[in-house]
Amino acid sequence: MESSQITRRKVEAGLPRRRRREFLFQLAGMLATTVGIVFLGVFFADLFVKSSTAFVQTFVKLDVEFTENVIAPGGEWDLTYADFDGLVRSALRSEFPGVSGRSERRELNRLVSVGAGYQMRDMIEADPKLLGARESLWVPASSIVDMYIKGNIDASLEESLRPLSDKQLSWIQKLQDSGRLETRFNSALFSNGDSREPELAGIKGALMGSFYMLIVTVLLAFPIGVAAAIYLEEFAPRNRWSDLIEVNINNLAAVPSIVFGLLGLAVFINWMAIPRSAPLVGGLVLSLLTLPVIIIASRAAIKAVPPSIREAALGLGASKMQVVFHHVMPLALPGMLTGTIIGMSRALGESAPLLMIGMVAFIVDVPGGFSDPATALPVQIYLWADSPERAFAERTSAAIVVLLGFLLLMNLTAVIIRKRMEKKW
Amino acid sequence: MTMAEMTEANGSEEQLPGNAGLGVTKMPGPKQTANGGSAVAVAGQHIELGQTIGDFRCENPYIVAENVNVHYGDNHAIKNVTLEISKQEVIALIGPSGCGKSTFLRCLNRMNDTIESARITGKITLGGQDIYGKDLDPVALRARVGMVFQKPNPFPKSIYDNVAYGPRIHGLATDRAELDDIVHTSLERAGLLKEVKDRLEEPGTGLSGGQQQRLCIARTIAVNPEVILMDEPCSALDPIATARIEDLMDELSQDYAIVIVTHSMQQAARVSKRVAYFHLGLLVEVDETDRIFTNPQHKLTEDYITGRIG
Numbered sequence: 001m002e003s004s005q006i007t008r009r010k011v012e013a014g015l016p017r018r019r020r021r022e023f024l025f026q027l028a029g030m031l032a033t034t035v036g037i038v039f040l041g042v043f044f045a046d047l048f049v050k051s052s053t054a055f056v057q058t059f060v061k062l063d064v065e066f067t068e069n070v071i072a073p074g075g076e077w078d079l080t081y082a083d084f085d086g087l088v089r090s091a092l093r094s095e096f097p098g099v100s101g102r103s104e105r106r107e108l109n110r111l112v113s114v115g116a117g118y119q120m121r122d123m124i125e126a127d128p129k130l131l132g133a134r135e136s137l138w139v140p141a142s143s144i145v146d147m148y149i150k151g152n153i154d155a156s157l158e159e160s161l162r163p164l165s166d167k168q169l170s171w172i173q174k175l176q177d178s179g180r181l182e183t184r185f186n187s188a189l190f191s192n193g194d195s196r197e198p199e200l201a202g203i204k205g206a207l208m209g210s211f212y213m214l215i216v217t218v219l220l221a222f223p224i225g226v227a228a229a230i231y232l233e234e235f236a237p238r239n240r241w242s243d244l245i246e247v248n249i250n251n252l253a254a255v256p257s258i259v260f261g262l263l264g265l266a267v268f269i270n271w272m273a274i275p276r277s278a279p280l281v282g283g284l285v286l287s288l289l290t291l292p293v294i295i296i297a298s299r300a301a302i303k304a305v306p307p308s309i310r311e312a313a314l315g316l317g318a319s320k321m322q323v324v325f326h327h328v329m330p331l332a333l334p335g336m337l338t339g340t341i342i343g344m345s346r347a348l349g350e351s352a353p354l355l356m357i358g359m360v361a362f363i364v365d366v367p368g369g370f371s372d373p374a375t376a377l378p379v380q381i382y383l384w385a386d387s388p389e390r391a392f393a394e395r396t397s398a399a400i401v402v403l404l405g406f407l408l409l410m411n412l413t414a415v416i417i418r419k420r421m422e423k424k425w
Numbered sequence: 426m427t428m429a430e431m432t433e434a435n436g437s438e439e440q441l442p443g444n445a446g447l448g449v450t451k452m453p454g455p456k457q458t459a460n461g462g463s464a465v466a467v468a469g470q471h472i473e474l475g476q477t478i479g480d481f482r483c484e485n486p487y488i489v490a491e492n493v494n495v496h497y498g499d500n501h502a503i504k505n506v507t508l509e510i511s512k513q514e515v516i517a518l519i520g521p522s523g524c525g526k527s528t529f530l531r532c533l534n535r536m537n538d539t540i541e542s543a544r545i546t547g548k549i550t551l552g553g554q555d556i557y558g559k560d561l562d563p564v565a566l567r568a569r570v571g572m573v574f575q576k577p578n579p580f581p582k583s584i585y586d587n588v589a590y591g592p593r594i595h596g597l598a599t600d601r602a603e604l605d606d607i608v609h610t611s612l613e614r615a616g617l618l619k620e621v622k623d624r625l626e627e628p629g630t631g632l633s634g635g636q637q638q639r640l641c642i643a644r645t646i647a648v649n650p651e652v653i654l655m656d657e658p659c660s661a662l663d664p665i666a667t668a669r670i671e672d673l674m675d676e677l678s679q680d681y682a683i684v685i686v687t688h689s690m691q692q693a694a695r696v697s698k699r700v701a702y703f704h705l706g707l708l709v710e711v712d713e714t715d716r717i718f719t720n721p722q723h724k725l726t727e728d729y730i731t732g733r734i735g
Contacts, residue, residue, distance in 0.1 A: 238541060308578035312641070314539060316591040316648060317568035326590070327580060 047404075051397030057186035057199060058141040058149045060112055060175060064091040065134045066124055072131060079125060084117035088139070095180075096171060107168055111175075113140040115188075115200045140188065141181070143198040143391035145172060149183060152390055189398060193366045194380065198391030201384070203399050205366045209279055209359070209374030210348060210406075212367060216283020217290060217347050222340050224287070225294030229336070232295070233302040234324050253292035260289045261356030269357060276358035277373040285353045290343035297339020301332035334421040341414035345407045351378035377403045477507065478722045479712035480699070487512040487682055488533060488652065493547035495528050495537065502528045504706040505547075512651070515674060515683040517693035517714070520703035521734050526686045529703065530654050533684065534570035535563040552651070568595055571645035575657040577637035579629035579644070584621050587629040587640055588612060591648035607647055615643035616673055635666025642673060646681070653677065655685040659692065671696050690730060694718055702726045704734075 064087055071082045089109050093099065099108050116139035123137075124130050140146075144163045147153050149172075159166055175181040192202030236242045264285035268274045274281050305328045313323045354360065359375050360383065367374035375383070377399060384396040486509035495503035503525045510516050518526035528537065535556060537543040549556050556566050568591070579587050588608045591597075598604035608625070612618040617639045621632070629640050638658060645653055655674070659667040674683055674696050687693050693700050693714065700717040702710045702725070710717065710726045721727040728734045 306578075308574065308576055309580060311536070311539075311572075311574060312578040312580060312644075313590075314536065315534065315567060315572035315574070316594070316644065317564050317566075318590075318594055319564050322594055326594075331581065 047397055047400060050394055051401045053150045053152075054189060054394035054398035055186050056150075056183045057188065058146040058181065058183050059138040060141045060145075061180040061182070062088065062091040062095065062112070062116070062137050062139055063134060064088060064120060064137050066120070066130045066132060068132045071124060077128075079121055082121070084120045085114065087120060088112060088116040096174075104167065107165055108171060110142055111145050111168060111171060113142045113199045114197060115140050138182070138184070140199045143389060145181075146199055147390050148172065149181070150394075189395065193364045194362060194375070194383070195364060196362075198387075198389045198395060201392070201395060203377065203380060203395075203402060205363055206375050206377045206380035206399070207402070208367050209282070209363075210376045212279035212370050212374065213282040213286055213376060214344055214348060216280055216370065217286040218340065218344060220283065220287040221290045221294055221343065225291050225340070225343075226298050226336055228291075229295045229298030229302060230324060230329075233299050234320065234328065249292050249295050253296060256352075257289055257350050258352040258356060260285050261353030263288065264353060264357045275371055275373075277361050277363070277375075278371045279367060279374050280370045281357045282354055282359050282374070282376060283370070285357060286347040286350060289350065289353065290340075290347050293343035293346065294336075294340050297342065298332065298336040301335025301339065302328055304335065305331045334418045337417050337421075338414045341410050341417070345410040348406060348410070349378055349403065351376070351382055354379050355382075377406075477708045478710045478726075479717075481508050481701070481708065481711040483509045483511045483514075483699070485511045485513075487552055488684075489548075489550045490529075490532070491548045491550075493529070493532060493545065493549060495525070495532060495546075496542075496544040497540065498542040502706055503532070506703075506708040508701060508708060508711065510652075510682055510684060512682045513678070514698040515678045515685065515696050516699045516701060517697035518684065518686045518701050518703060519688075519690065519693050519729070520709075521729060522688075523705075524703040525706040526701075526703045527656055529708075530656055530684060530686050533652070533654055534567050534572055536567075536572065538563055568648050569650050570652045570654060571648060571650035572654045572656065573638070573641050573645055573658045576661050577634055577641055579632070579637050579640050581628065581630055583626045584612075584629045584632070584640060585625040588643050588647045591644060595648060597648070611643040611647035612640075614646055614677070615639045616669065617643055633666070635662050635669060638662060638666065638670060639673065642670070642677075646677070650681065652682045652684065655683060657686050657688060660688060667692070690718070702729060704729070 067087060070084075070087060072078065089105070092108055092112060093105070096108060099105055116137075119137065119139055123135075141149070144153065145168075148155070148164055148169075153162055153164060155162070155164075155169060164172075172181065188200060189202045191204055192200055193205030195201040232242065232245065236245075264281055268281045268284050269276045274284075309327050309331065310323050313327050318326065354376055360379050361373060361375065362383070363373050363375050365372070381396055381399045381403065384392045384399060488508075488510040490506060490508045493503055493506045494501070506525075506529060508529075518530060520526050531537045532545060532549060533551075533556075537545060545557065551566070551569065554561065580590060582590070585608055588611050589598075589604055592604060592607050598607055609618060612621065617636060620636060621627075621640075629637065632640060638661075642653075642658075659670050662670065671692065674685070677683060678696075678698075683696075685693075685696065697714050699711060700714050701708055702717065702721075702723070704725050710721060710723045712722070717726065718730060721730055725734065
């Protein structure tokens with residue numbers, strides 16, 4: 001037999017085995033991908049289902065009277081101490097004239113959120129002409145009513161096992177029948193700060209806190225990170241010191257984030273005496289956290305600039321700095337920005353270091369600046385997930401959805417920036 | 426004796442400066458080699474390796490390289506090379522891969538400075554000025570000694586900005602009109618203006634390979650250098666683009682000294698006035714192009730030219 005034929009036969013004999021292996025390998029890859037997608041799908045589906053109810057809220061229509069001698073007794077305005085809750089209560093009483101006795105009234109009062117009184121106060125503050133007028137108001141129902149309407153309370157349970165009594169259920173039924181109970185978009189979720197009352201709790205405080213923190217982080221980490229990357233990559237001599245720095249930057253990227261929180265507590269709060277719980281400290285800590293990420297990404301981007309471009313510029317007589325700023329930077333910028341945004345989205349999702357610097361406090365006011373006490377979105381999620389009220393569960397999911405939305409948006413921006421800037425040439 | 430031994434023998438030698446005259450029989454300075462001197466017989470000829478044969482000196486030298494040695498770490502890449510280049514000539518550096526011709530070229534505009542392990546000794550003067558002198562800024566030197574690279578490397582900017590970059594950083598134009606003028610003249614001289622006149626704002630990277638290389642030449646001459654170094658400028662181009670570049674070199678040689686590294690003997694024969702043959706870091710032979718190709722003095726040169734070394 002010819003030797004070439006022997007070779008052919010041997011090759012063909014091995015083929016089925018090769019094909020089988022190839023098939024098995026592909027199968028394993030497909031399985032892995034499928035498992036991943038299924039997990040992700042289940043996670044998202046669960047999240048969306050659970051959070052969907054948080055975006056609506058039950059409201060009750062009440063005919064309230066801005067009684068003059070409660071709000072401005074004797075012609076003297078007293079918005080701080082006026083008993084708006086009493087006005088809400090009397091409106092409820094007039095809605096249900098049959099209710100009598102203290103305990104029954106208390107049960108009746110529990111149908112409406114304490115936010116109703118605040119709502120009345122805000123209205124009269126904005127428009128003093130309302131004094132003495134009677135108005136039909138949609139006020140938020142209390143969270144137990146809201147939960148019942150959303151089907152989270154089982155009315156078939158024995159009365160003592162559910163938070164709503166039979167009487168309360170009948171009142172709710174009556175309100176529904178008369179068209180005085182409605183579910184509407186939950187704007188409070190986006191316009192309020194945190195609250196002990198779930199129906200009044202919103203993520204605006206946490207969002208603003210995160211926003212201020214990210215501003216500090218990007219202002220610090222981007223310039224420092226890029227400058228460090230440029231220096232290390234283009235100017236620093238290659239010796240034992242630069243090797244040591246490189247190894248340490250890589251290590252820093254792997255340090256658990258809570259350690260940065262401890263550092264922030266020790267250095268920024270205890271030593272530098274920056275107020276705790278402030279976005280400024282949070283931003284400082286998060287910049288430490290994102291710096292290594294930005295440096296590593298920027299160095300990779302700089303390394304990816306073809307040496308021929310550097311040579312061309314050098315050959316024309318450009319100085320080293322001109323080479324860097326005229327040629328290397330523009331080409332490396334998309335990569336640098338991508339790295340920065342990815343670092344930022346990591347910072348946005350961090351909660352552990354913020355726990356260490358007091359950003360885990362219960363803060364009702366929406367922060368208005370960099371030194372106001374604030375919390376951050378992931379910490380808010382942590383706080384709500386820890387709350388016993390049933391209604392906080394859906395809000396936790398809603399906050400997670402918002403956080404994921406922002407992360408998605410940031411990553412999308414990174415992709416768009418990269419595509420846009422790379423397409424230019 | 427093998428080639429490796431020959432080079433080794435030479436590399437370990439302390440050469441004296443000035444391999445003056447035709448070094449065919451002239452003995453160099455002290456011999457410290459173990460095998461009793463570096464005088465070796467190559468195919469009957471008695472030649473001192475490390476002694477360059479031929480006219481490595483020239484009339485009115487503009488670039489003078491004296492006893493240049495380059496080390497990359499432990500690698501002795503250029504060994505005691507002495508070469509003079511006048512302002513009105515095209516000189517081709519030829520030789521097998523790794524012979525040091527590109528390294529020598531990059532010494533002339535100090536591009537080797539960018540390589541950290543590179544160490545250069547000896548003296549190179551440009552118009553009488555020591556280019557490795559303390560008072561000389563490599564930035565200023567590179568404005569006088571332009572370079573065209575092996576692979577066309579236009580900046581990822583517009584054609585206009587590519588050519589205008591050099592004049593801009595050196596402040597050669599005072600206003601936009603002057604800059605426009607420089608750009609147009611440079612493109613014209615590079616023979617590219619006709620093709621790109623209407624699309625100066627388009628990216629230079631969108632041109633064909635040959636056009637890109639001419640753009641790089643235009644970019645180089647926009648700075649108005651005294652010398653143009655070309656490092657295998659046609660090796661990435663097709664024959665037609667190559668021919669155009671060669672024509673261009675011919676025209677440019679009226680105004681600039683051109684030092685070209687090439688792997689193509691035909692190209693060296695076509696464009697250059699003199700040819701320098703490098704071998705394993707040694708400058709073996711320098712002579713008029715015609716003489717090198719018709720009557721090489723050194724056995725190694727002959728072997729290379731006839732294709733026995735490659």
